[in-house]
Amino acid sequence: MEESKQGYSLAEGKTLFIWLTSFVVLVLLPSMFRVSLGISHVYVKIVIKTLEWATLQIEKGIKMQKVLALENLIANGIIQREETSMEKEIAGQHRGYFSLADIMYFAKKGCEAVAEDEVTQRFTSEELLSWNLLSRTNANFHRVSWQLTAVWVIGILIRYCLLVPFRIFLAFFSILLLVSATTVVGQFPNGRIKHWLSNQVQLTCAALGVRCLSGLVQFHNRENRPQKGGICVANHTSPLDVLILASDGCYSLVGQVHGGLLGLIQKSCMQTSQHVLFERSEMKDRHLVRKRIREHIADKAKLPILIFPEGTCINNTSVMMFKKGSFEVGGIIHPVAIKYDPRFGDAFWNSTKYSMMTYSFNVLTSWAIVCNVWYLPPMVKEEEEDAVHFANRVKAVIAARGGMSVLPWDGGLKRKKVKESFKEEQQKKYCQLVTENVFVGNGNV
Numbered sequence: 001m002e003e004s005k006q007g008y009s010l011a012e013g014k015t016l017f018i019w020l021t022s023f024v025v026l027v028l029l030p031s032m033f034r035v036s037l038g039i040s041h042v043y044v045k046i047v048i049k050t051l052e053w054a055t056l057q058i059e060k061g062i063k064m065q066k067v068l069a070l071e072n073l074i075a076n077g078i079i080q081r082e083e084t085s086m087e088k089e090i091a092g093q094h095r096g097y098f099s100l101a102d103i104m105y106f107a108k109k110g111c112e113a114v115a116e117d118e119v120t121q122r123f124t125s126e127e128l129l130s131w132n133l134l135s136r137t138n139a140n141f142h143r144v145s146w147q148l149t150a151v152w153v154i155g156i157l158i159r160y161c162l163l164v165p166f167r168i169f170l171a172f173f174s175i176l177l178l179v180s181a182t183t184v185v186g187q188f189p190n191g192r193i194k195h196w197l198s199n200q201v202q203l204t205c206a207a208l209g210v211r212c213l214s215g216l217v218q219f220h221n222r223e224n225r226p227q228k229g230g231i232c233v234a235n236h237t238s239p240l241d242v243l244i245l246a247s248d249g250c251y252s253l254v255g256q257v258h259g260g261l262l263g264l265i266q267k268s269c270m271q272t273s274q275h276v277l278f279e280r281s282e283m284k285d286r287h288l289v290r291k292r293i294r295e296h297i298a299d300k301a302k303l304p305i306l307i308f309p310e311g312t313c314i315n316n317t318s319v320m321m322f323k324k325g326s327f328e329v330g331g332i333i334h335p336v337a338i339k340y341d342p343r344f345g346d347a348f349w350n351s352t353k354y355s356m357m358t359y360s361f362n363v364l365t366s367w368a369i370v371c372n373v374w375y376l377p378p379m380v381k382e383e384e385e386d387a388v389h390f391a392n393r394v395k396a397v398i399a400a401r402g403g404m405s406v407l408p409w410d411g412g413l414k415r416k417k418v419k420e421s422f423k424e425e426q427q428k429k430y431c432q433l434v435t436e437n438v439f440v441g442n443g444n445v
Helices: 002-033 039-065 086-091 102-116 146-185 192-211 240-246 260-270 286-298 356-364 387-402 420-444
Strands: 216-220 231-234 252-256 276-278 305-307 333-340 370-375
Touching: 002 192, 039 146, 039 216, 146 192, 146 260, 146 356, 192 240, 231 240, 231 387, 240 333, 240 370, 252 286, 276 286, 286 305, 333 387, 370 387
Parallel strands: 216 370, 231 305, 231 333, 252 276, 252 305
Antiparallel strands: 333 370
16 A cells, blocks of 8 residues: 555656646746747647638538528628718719708718717627637537537637646746746846846746747837837737737836736836836826826836827727827837737727626637737827827828728727717818808809
8 A cells, every 4th residue: 555655656746747847848948038949830720720621611511501601691791881981972962052961971871870880890809700619709600510519529628628727827827926026026226137137027927928828929020129218009909918019028018007916917017117107096197197108218228118009909900099198208109010810819808898807718718819010110200290190190000010990089989978079070071061162152153
């Protein structure tokens, strides 16, 4: 009996030693030295081949069962509409006088907005061109064939029984490492050594965080990475944006002070680096926010500030209105475009529908987080250019590089009513159009 117990304990010790050695060699050391062993690339390629095979199975099954075609099951829109401006639709109908028929234009636009407006759909998950074998995107596709059902079940077992436990362990390990390492580094006197150690801790923990999501991130044009004393602005899809960018560079963050787990991470980071954090009441004071940011970028020795000017998460299909505050403080703007691949998992956080815990669970149970990051050339405000036009110019560059559409609407509309200024702008356009046509009509008479 004693020999068998000793044998069991010895076997357990060997297993634990092998597991720890594999973790250090395959995960921890590559994260510290920021090298890739190619494991994520191979894994993503296998998932891509599996999804392509599943798409073929679905198409064959639908044809055999004489059901609607795949493109009809996954609709890209509810209604068809022509994207024409007010000037084009109304101006051609005017003959120098006000027409009661103009009401039909506004009634038509109102009906289109009720059926499917271009703002609300930006706060829902991006439509998939084919099923990605996840239960939350399933439309009974797994019943198309028994082969597809078997692959779907195997995928559930792999994600929930193999990947999720490892990802949860790695996530807790990353947070524990961040808290403990920043506490130790925070005791060092301010200087080059503390600054270097702080950067290494942030980069290592962020790289571990990306690995716990089976993340595969492709960084492009690294020669344009944000420099000290500058402002990095990017489109915003989820809290993962910070993690992904922090795995390739160090930043000072601008945001609201939080509690709970996120607050613990904030306090840990504040021990080793300087961030621009505000209380909830202070965030409403725009002058104070701009003053803090201006003071930060004035010191060229400080890390670049990372800002998401949209102010809320968008589903990565478009870039919405950039708040002008970060473009009023001066300095160099470093645009960054982030584009996720929705086939492997939905990175978008719909905070009005999902809590942080639910969102984290959905991300951890996805296949992977795959995205591309483009560092764009730095931009500065031109002479006689106001902050609004400068913000729109930066937004257009980011959207073009990421392959996203540009929308003028405020992302805050998902929680607020439309501002009166937007309504007044449309009213002014129409009044100007009518008065100009009346003037032209009278001139022709």
